[in-house]
Amino acid sequence: PLRTMGQADEWVVPSLSYSSLDLFERCGYRFHAQRMLGLPSAQAGGAAPVGKAVHEAIELGANSDAGALLLQIEPAATVTEQTEARAALERWNTSPLQARFAALVDVRHEQPFLLLLGGATVTGAFDLSARDGDCLVIGDIKVGGLKGQTPDERRDHGYTIQEELYALAGLEAGHASVEVAYQWIGDDLAASQLATRVFEASQREQLRAGLEARVQAALTGPWRPTPSKLMCESCPALGLLCAGTDLPSAHG
Numbered sequence: 001p002l003r004t005m006g007q008a009d010e011w012v013v014p015s016l017s018y019s020s021l022d023l024f025e026r027c028g029y030r031f032h033a034q035r036m037l038g039l040p041s042a043q044a045g046g047a048a049p050v051g052k053a054v055h056e057a058i059e060l061g062a063n064s065d066a067g068a069l070l071l072q073i074e075p076a077a078t079v080t081e082q083t084e085a086r087a088a089l090e091r092w093n094t095s096p097l098q099a100r101f102a103a104l105v106d107v108r109h110e111q112p113f114l115l116l117l118g119g120a121t122v123t124g125a126f127d128l129s130a131r132d133g134d135c136l137v138i139g140d141i142k143v144g145g146l147k148g149q150t151p152d153e154r155r156d157h158g159y160t161i162q163e164e165l166y167a168l169a170g171l172e173a174g175h176a177s178v179e180v181a182y183q184w185i186g187d188d189l190a191a192s193q194l195a196t197r198v199f200e201a202s203q204r205e206q207l208r209a210g211l212e213a214r215v216q217a218a219l220t221g222p223w224r225p226t227p228s229k230l231m232c233e234s235c236p237a238l239g240l241l242c243a244g245t246d247l248p249s250a251h252g
Contacts, residue, residue, distance in 0.1 A: 017123055022158075025214075049077060066089040104131070118215035124169070155182050170199075
């Protein structure tokens, strides 16, 4: 059965991130178990080390070997995974986002940011960032594919919280506008297209209000479970605090 949790004021307010806010949207109970109770998440594997290796290779620049970097990160990485990392890096090198940043100066990698929203600290980092006049250009690189969607659809169906955090961080840093661009490099089709959107200073307060509402919802609940095979299989609360897909709510 699903075990009842205490009230929000019994918990220490955690530092939040895009991924934690996204987790709350997908399953409030798992968010609470991991981010507020502190249950350890499952060991990262699969695409996570590949993505990290590709990002490190992009930061290192010319002549970097994403496959070799992957082995440093994950010695058990397979030949297939090494090949996947190298192929993703090759696609990045001919992508629209790479060309966009190649035309800019003082490009920064993994630039951290911090926002105070709704009584919590929200942190993150831009994969790439650089100024283009009065506009801050922020680039985010996704190693996966488009899953049958256009780049705009892929962004709008999974990354709006991240995009809004990026935009607000840039605007609150004093930039007149912020361009947030997403590049998927999981296959040749994805790497040939770009999703980009510009946010103006006039949108700053609207962005802040919306994000503060999301943060408050995450911190105060209710933390309802949204069981699914994908969400439950690596959830640390499964079998301990929550019955997962065996919950009555999982069956309508």
